[in-house]
Amino acid sequence: MESKDIYEIILIIRDLIDDNKSYLVQLDQKFGDGDLGVSMSQGFNGIINSYEDNEDLGRLLLSISKSFNESAPSSLGTIISFGIMGMAKYLKGKNEIDSEELYYALVKGAENIEHKAHSKEGEKTIVDSIRPALKRAEPYKSDGFKIFTRKLMEGSAEGAIATKEMVSKHGRAAYHNEKTLGHIDGGAYVGKLIFEANSNYFNK
16 A cells, blocks of 8 residues: 555545435434534545645655544544544554555554544444454455455444444433434444445455
8 A cells, every 4th residue: 555545545435425425414413413424525525635645654644634634623523533643653654555554553543543532442433433343354454455455344334333232422422322322323434434445445
């Protein structure tokens, strides 16, 4: 994976987010502000509009995290930026990585989200699509991007669906407590779309 791959993946993420914008708004309207699809679309379009290539993957991702945070005015926008920043620190100085290095970068991203957002698995957030993705894909981390990203996608999809059985612990949704049972978390679904885009790119 090089910088050119990251740009192409972002384009696919943007398209998937736009294709699912109304569904994300629908998910968010139940217990949130109802602007999730709009803010995520703004975020990924913001990355594309301000994109400046950099062979250093760490520096590139740091720039992307700043663009995303500025363009996606929402708590999830900030949280995703935390994840990208965690990856950026791990990848600083690297111009090309293999699937195993991507795995460890994603782990660092997840850890940064958990640390800065004070969240953990089981609290009905994007972490609930990220951690299952990493667990599913870990045995395949050295097997190349095709199978590795496919397993990330599978794990994240299962994780997003599993948030139906969870009670929200963060944000506005937390005020609704038990009423959030039976509903997929919008943030977890965004995580699923991000992993789906990566798989689509490497398995095209």
